Amino acid sequence: MNVEQLVREALQEEAAAGGTPRGDLADRVLTARRRRNRRGVAGAAAVTAALVAAILTVPGTGDGQETASPASESITGDVVGHPDQSPPRDLIAAGNTAVSGYFTSRAVKQSNGQELFTRYYTVLDQKTGRYKALDTKWAWAAVAPGMRTAAVLEGELPAWRIGLLDLVTGKVERWIPTNRPVAGVEWSPDGKRLVATAYSKNPDRIDRPRGNRTGFYLVDAGSGEVGPFRTLRQPKPDKWGNYDGNSREDVGWSHDGTRLYVERPKSSGGKSDNRAWYTTSGARTAPPAGERFAGWSQAGLSPDGKHVAVDGDSEGSWIINATTGQKVGLVPGMQPLAWADSKRLITIGCDPKRCSGKNEYRSQLLLVTVGSKKAVPLSGFRKASADYLGRWMPLTAAR
Template sequence: MNVDKLVREALQEQATEQDGPRGDLAGRVLTARRRRRTRAIAGAALGTAAVVAAAVGVTAFGTGGSDGSGGDDPRPAGRTHGGDVIAHPDQSVPRDFVAAGNVGMAGYAVSRDIPQKNGDSLLVRQYFLLNPATKKYEKADAKWAWVAVAPGMRTAAVLEGELPARRIGMLDLRTGEVTRWITTDRPVAAVEWSPDGKRLLATAYSKNPDRLIDRPGDHAISGPQPHPSRTGYFVIDAGSGEVGPFRPLPQPRAEKDGYFPGVSREDMHWNRDGTRLFVMVYEGPRGANYRDWYTPGGAKTPAPPGERHTGWPRAGLSPDGKLLADDSHARTSAIRDPRTGKEVARVPSQEQLAWADSKRLVALACDPARCTGDAFGMRLVVVTVGSEKAVPLTAIRKSPEGYKRLWSPMLTTR
């Protein structure tokens, strides 16, 4: 198996997640490899990068309470373990509500690539969202090209396909109806809730970042390719629907060495407490991970003190600010001191998704008896810092009926 194929398979579980760092990771990894290759074989690498980039998407996470969209905590009931853990370890495709501590799975998504008549390739997501009334996951309307669930899990911000869209819908998850629309004067292709659920961060694009463009006549590149088109972002008051000023932040158009970029989607994200924004970037010969930081008003700014050492894992800083989730190595993932970046512990997981509280994480992990690092052998678990035990929340993930790819969890606070 070649390295590009290995990377693609290792990242397939991230096919529809809604938080940019995972989506960017595939492109960044292959971009790094391209930098180390000769131009003679760059075309083959870029062809593989296009496949990977087409398989990625985003997940909205919150760390605060419900907002003007959410009301009181619904606390859906289900099979429980350890008091605040709601698990269904017999379900390989979730049917009933799953949660641990402060975090619940608001839904899941699965994606597929659809070849277009003009040679393009379009990534399409299908969402399955929690109905707060039935406490079950239900298939959402296929017209929603983008869904971000608010803290409290009663409302979702939605975008109609094909992206980008000029209006954002507020979807009532109990009824499946849009209660109001928010219009932007520039088209957007991603929306993310602030940790307290009071604001929306909408990333603007001039083209659909989920569409790979065929480039006929370019013999150095094979297959449909990414096309960076981010133009900037808006910060929106969720309660009033007031759209703030457009903040220009163009996406880099090409690499300095002339290679075509390996990823189209580079969305803006909130930091842990909602005081900063960031976008993932790749720099350095060793494949180091970095974030570019901005104020909500658009000014470049240093990283918050507790988030200087953050990398790809979306879990990031713990609620009490004392621990930092970091990258995985084989069967375990690192936990670091956010002040120094020094490793202080390891947990039995391959991808750290969200902090359930200041000591426990919701993560993706493989069965220790069959752990190969393959995305197809992972399940949703709860791990505790200082323990080698992983408590299953679901069975080993399988593809939903009618799909080839695995489902990806959408987590938020409950």
């Protein structure tokens, strides 16, 4: 199958879904190309060139105008860092991963005296290639691979509908209602589906009894179709009213998007896998090969499936053999966020050459390499405090 036909088929899929091309379109076309035994760099270049030309000429929906090309497509450097910016103002990226945005948070007192853990989101504006604050009405936001769309929920949580926010136009292009309220959403690795975690009460109410998760939905992002509700409750408090867990325990995706998981409480230590695994139908299952040792790390399994990055401390983070669980190396940084490729990681930490590493709160985004102690700063330092509105938490997504 030639390049033009691959692109044509991908665009036809988008048209059938009733939307403009998603940000992961290039990845899907390239993946299809690889499945047909693509050989050589020239093939990839041809696919990319044809794809970009096709996207730029696809008509927008409804207004008869051409769809704008995302700003992130013009920022093509392998490593794009801004070590003088904290929080970042311009796109940060490395390899196949970008910082899609960040959030700040604070405990906000309510009229009844309770406190609500509140997030304030800033995401990449695809018109400018810079980060832009979202409207504060969005209590939850998750950016899709490709960074063209964000799934958003209105506060106060839980919400009865999911919005798909176009990061080029800044408008909600689709509302997806749910029969039960949800308080968290996460994109599948291929950007085609969402898992929406349902709660009976707001899990971010600090003084509210814990354990209000009721289950989850799988949502097709292209069609807006919501799958059947799957019951998945949190354990009940013990007879003294104590709950061994967190009030928010959202459902997440496996590395390949075939299974789901929820985090086990950290107090259940001693387990090589700190996640409880489920099928997409909600049945308990074994962990996927390679993810038994994922722990609580956001980065998890490397793209080639060989290594797992686990959370560390001021001394660094261990890289684990995904098959044996053996430690294979220590990299700078205490909180691995995402793999840039199979050898490099975006992490939160402190460059050993610039600070003592003893203050975990004086940290920045770093690019680190397996087998090396070198750390490349990607952002400026975050203030050395655990709780203040300007302390930002990065979000990542595939470029």
